[in-house]
Amino acid sequence: MSEWALITGASSGIGWELAKLFAADKFNLILVARNETRLNRLAAELHTQHGIEVQILTKDLATPTAPQELFDALRATPVSILVNNAGSGWHGAFAKTGLPQSLAIMHLNMDAPVQLTHLFVQPMLARRAGKILNVASTAAFQPGPMVNVYYASKAFAHSFSYALACELENSGVTVTTLCPGTTHTEFFARGNFGPVRAAFTMDAHTVAVAGYRGLMRGKRMVIPGVTNKIASALSRRLPVRWAAAIVRRLHRSVEPK
Ligand SMILES: NC(=O)c1ccc[n+]([C@@H]2O[C@H](COP(=O)([O-])OP(=O)(O)OC[C@H]3O[C@@H](n4cnc5c(N)ncnc54)[C@H](OP(=O)(O)O)[C@@H]3O)[C@@H](O)[C@H]2O)c1
DSSP: OOOOEEEEETHHHHHHHHHHHHTTTTEEEEEEEOOHHHHHHHHHHHHHHHHHOOOEEETTSTTTTTTHHHHTTTTOOOOEEEEEOOOOOSSOOGGGGHHHHHHHHIIIIIHHHHHHHHHHHHHHHHHOOEEEEEOOOOGGOOOOTHHHHHHHHHHHHHHHHHHHHHHHHTEEEEEEEEEEOSSSSSSHHHTOSSSSSSSOEEEEEHHHHHHHHHHHTOOEEESSSHHHHHHHHHHHHHHHHHHHHHHHHHHHHSSSO
């Protein structure tokens, strides 16, 4: 019997690329996002190319009931891999950003992965087998003035995910945290960032390959790319006021709407 992998945020970017990697290794897939047209296109492509089964579940994961609805819809499907990838950010001063905007980011980037993990880890633990990939960010390693709530949400994601990996040691279930740096996806256009002028930007496929390999090896943490590894290591060693000042400069250099 082929195994099932569930990927949130599979309709574009890193999630889309992860779906292609799982399909190439003959995993059946459950693809989750809001854009049904895109999910259908990807499902048809992967089914035709690899002969796998693909289920599509169209959900807004910023809605508090969505994770339980997802789990209920999949009671007959043994999910052996959970990928919490869906996420969004917003560039703008916190006080001038509408509170609903910030709360939606918190629901999507923190609440939904915690809910989905809590639901899907139970059957994994009962089988003593399973893998979880949580997509955080190098944003996790310092505060992010002007992208405040997003950076804070990724610090949460990283801490939650790494701590869970420690808790589940020797349980048969592994938890991997993927911390990409700036990656070419729709993330910045969706999040009011203006033109991205990062010194080093990776493509989504390369990031997905690093995350996929780390997941399959049961690694606790993956930071794709040498530049991201070095920048993250430096950032964690700098006094926090310096690290925050660097991010403040970085995000002042873009001109959002
Ligand atoms: N791009 C970067 O530089 C970067 C760096 C570090 C970390 N990351 C993280 O990587 C992950 C993937 O982002 P990406 O860069 O691939 O960006 P992306 O191309 O914008 O993809 C985001 C995915 O999340 C889904 N999504 C957004 N809001 C959703 C909602 N309310 N409910 C359900 N699904 C939702 C989107 O699908 P729908 O719109 O169809 O719902 C899409 O499939 C995110 O967690 C992001 O924080 C990105």
